[in-house]
Amino acid sequence: QVQLVESGGGLVQAGGSLRLSCAASGIIFSIYGMNWYRQAPGKQRELVATITRGATTNYADSVKGRFTISRDNGKNTVYLQMNSLKPEDTAVYYCNAAWHVNNYWGQGTQVTVSS
Numbered sequence: 674q675v676q677l678v679e680s681g682g683g684l685v686q687a688g689g690s691l692r693l694s695c696a697a698s699g700i701i702f703s704i705y706g707m708n709w710y711r712q713a714p715g716k717q718r719e720l721v722a723t724i725t726r727g728a729t730t731n732y733a734d735s736v737k738g739r740f741t742i743s744r745d746n747g748k749n750t751v752y753l754q755m756n757s758l759k760p761e762d763t764a765v766y767y768c769n770a771a772w773h774v775n776n777y778w779g780q781g782t783q784v785t786v787s788s
Contacts, residue, residue: 675699675777677768682782685758689786693753695768695779702749705772709742709753711764711784718767722753736762758786 681693693709706725712718722742723731730742741754751768763786768779 675770677770677777677779679766679768679779679782682766682784684785684787687758687760687786687788689758690754690756691758691784693755693766693768693782693784695751695753697749697751697768697770697777700770700772700775700777702770703746705770705775707742707744707751708769708771709751710767710769711762712767712781713761713764716764721766724751755784758784760786760788762786 676698677695679693679695681691685691704726708723709721710718711721721733721736722740724742724744732740739757744751765781765783767781770777
């Protein structure tokens with residue numbers, strides 16, 4: 674049974690930082706590309722950051738220079754370090770694991786940034 678469990682969300686003031694974690698089980702973590710998405714109220718889900726199995730990273734323009742995605746294959750965990758948070762970063766953040774046709778999602782963690 675595949676599980677992706679996010680943690681680390683919460684309420685933070687603008688300019689603050691949070692670190693999200695996503696612990697995976699039931700998959701061979703090291704072969705999966707890992708992604709963070711977010712969905713704000715009334716908006717479509719958007720891709721925030723990706724990290725390939727080879728640790729190549731890519732970011733949405735809106736978070737470049739502020740967010741950092743990383744992975745620890747020994748712990749089957751992917752992280753999203755979020756700095757200089759803005760109110761527009763408020764959303765539910767979802768972890769995603771993708772490999773070929775296999776695509777799995779976590780339940781999401783709420784991030785709220787107050788102004």
